[in-house]
Amino acid sequence: MEKNAHPYRSVLYMPGSKERALEKAKTLAADALILDLEDAVAPSEKPAARELVAKAVEAGGYGRRKLIVRVNGLDTEWGVADLSRAAKAGPDAILLPKVESAADIHRVTDHLADHGAPASTRVWAMMETPRGILNAAEIAAAHPLLEGFVLGTNDLVKDLGAAHTPDRTPILTSLSLCLLAARAEGLVCVDGVYNAFKDDEGLREQCIQGRDMGFDGKTLIHPAQLAVTNETFAPSEDDLALAKEQVSAFEEAEKRGEGVAVVNGKIVENLHVVTARRLLARAEAIAALEAEAV
Ligand code: COA
Ligand code: MG
Numbered sequence: 001m002e003k004n005a006h007p008y009r010s011v012l013y014m015p016g017s018k019e020r021a022l023e024k025a026k027t028l029a030a031d032a033l034i035l036d037l038e039d040a041v042a043p044s045e046k047p048a049a050r051e052l053v054a055k056a057v058e059a060g061g062y063g064r065r066k067l068i069v070r071v072n073g074l075d076t077e078w079g080v081a082d083l084s085r086a087a088k089a090g091p092d093a094i095l096l097p098k099v100e101s102a103a104d105i106h107r108v109t110d111h112l113a114d115h116g117a118p119a120s121t122r123v124w125a126m127m128e129t130p131r132g133i134l135n136a137a138e139i140a141a142a143h144p145l146l147e148g149f150v151l152g153t154n155d156l157v158k159d160l161g162a163a164h165t166p167d168r169t170p171i172l173t174s175l176s177l178c179l180l181a182a183r184a185e186g187l188v189c190v191d192g193v194y195n196a197f198k199d200d201e202g203l204r205e206q207c208i209q210g211r212d213m214g215f216d217g218k219t220l221i222h223p224a225q226l227a228v229t230n231e232t233f234a235p236s237e238d239d240l241a242l243a244k245e246q247v248s249a250f251e252e253a254e255k256r257g258e259g260v261a262v263v264n265g266k267i268v269e270n271l272h273v274v275t276a277r278r279l280l281a282r283a284e285a286i287a288a289l290e291a292e293a294v
Contacts, residue, residue, distance in 0.1 A: 005285050006066060007031050009217035009233035010226050011150070011190050013070075015040035016049035022056045025065070029226050031217065031289065032066035034150075037082050038073070038097050046078045050085050057089040064292045068124060070095040074107055083108065087117035093147060098155070099125035100132040102142035109143045121145075124188075128152025130159055133174045136181035149182045150219055151175060153192025164195070166202070168209065179214050191215040197222035207232035235283045243276035 012030040014021040016037045025033050035053045037046065057067055069091045071082035086094050096108050108123050123145045127133060133156070140146070153171060157163070162170035175191070182189035191210035194203045197220075207229055210218055217233045220226065235243070242263070249261035250273045261268040 005281070007217070007233075007282065007286050007289060008066070008148070008188050008190055009286070010220055010229045011068070011217055012220045012223065012226065013040060013193070016053040016069075017041045017045040019052060022052065024223070026061050026063070028065075028223050029230060030065055030220070030223075031230075032068055032092075033062065034068045034070050034095060034219065035091070036070045037078070037086075038070050046072070047081075050078070050082050054085045054089040057086070057091045064289050066093070067091040068093045068095050070097060070126070073097050074104075080111075083111050084115055087112050087115045087121065090118040090121050092120070093122040093124045095124040095126060095150060097126040097152070098129050098132065099127065099139055100129055101135055102138045105139060105142035105146055109145050112145070122147035124148040124150060126150050126152045126155075127174075127178045128155035128159075130156075133177050136177050137184065140181040140185040140187055146185075146187065148188035148190060149178050150190045151178060151192040151215075154195070156192070166205070168206070175210075175213060175215075183214065188216050189214070191218040193219045193221050194225065195221070197225055200224075200228050204228050204232060234286050235279050239279060240283055243279045246276040247273055247280070 008031050010030045011032040011034060012025065012028065013034045013036050014025055016035050022035065035056065037049050037053060041049045053069055057069065069086040071086055071094060072078040074080055074083065074096070083094065094108060096104060099105065105123060105125060112121060123143065124147055125139055127136060127149050128151065132139065140149070156171055156174055160170065168175070179189050194206050196202055203225055207218055211233050218229050220229060245263050246261070246268045249263050250268050253259070253261035259270070
């Protein structure tokens with residue numbers, strides 16, 4: 001987490017075939033954009049979308065937003081061409097769907113190396129199949145270019161034969177396995193989408209759940225989901241005030257030669273200060289991002 005200062009509170013999918021959405025994204029308050037060539041694009045539109053997305057990446061104009069291109073699986077008829085074209089355009093990252101093993105990641109990193117992709121282009125993995133989830137640890141450690149996991153909860157629910165329930169009990173084990181693997185390797189980890197894009201309260205509850213589990217942010221399908229998500233995944237004023245109090249109380253304690261402080265009747269040790277400082281750094285990174293021009 002620490003090695004990735006850029007916040008990933010809101011990661012908005014958009015169909016790579018929709019020029020209007022690609023244009024509109026330049027003014028949206030998303031921390032990152034997934035320009036999709038996979039499931040949001042019909043087979044007949046795939047070649048045109050590939051070119052549209054590559055041209056959008058090359059033209060730029062997305063400011064502070066990280067650009068992530070989701071290619072089709074490399075075993076489909078479009079995947080390798082998507083990867084070649086996207087690598088040439090040089091987005092911040094390429095997102096591979098349905099990753100099931102370290103070997104899947106190596107196919108992408110080998111391809112990037114062979115095709116002279118910019119060194120800044122990283123790799124992200126969709127975690128969305130039972131085998132992929134079971135191999136999360138191996139995948140997370142596959143390659144230094146791997147930067148993040150994106151949970152594909154719709155595919156996962158489908159493959160498990162599970163149901164979409166409000167508390168997500170059927171997929172909690174899968175979410176946690178991915179988080180464990182991501183945190184073990186210092187990767188970013190972004191939660192799956194909330195399908196009912198007009199239901200703000202349902203979205204907020206799911207954002208809170210994901211945030212409290214440890215996700216960096218959430219993938220989104222519609223711009224109407226941005227405000228709630230950005231707010232929920234940013235530290236609140238109360239969180240920040242407490243963090244500052246903990247840091248200063250601990251520093252005072254240290255001056256007195258003590259290793260422990262007490263704030264609001266709760267113990268503050270070194271490890272709590274690490275969490276507090278991380279929260280403050282995250283708030284600073286968000287403020288810096290939001291201060292940049294649209
Ligand atoms: N990214 C950027 N802009 C988007 C957007 C998105 N994901 N979804 C909608 N918009 C834009 C529309 O282009 C429209 O812009 P305009 O006012 O300039 O015309 C505006 O937001 C309002 O759109 P709206 O009419 O409310 O939505 P819709 O009915 O056109 O589309 C969806 C609804 C769900 C089909 C659409 O949001 C979508 O395609 N989402 C992404 C789906 C996806 O990528 N899935 C793959 C991963 S799960
Ligand atoms: Mg999927």
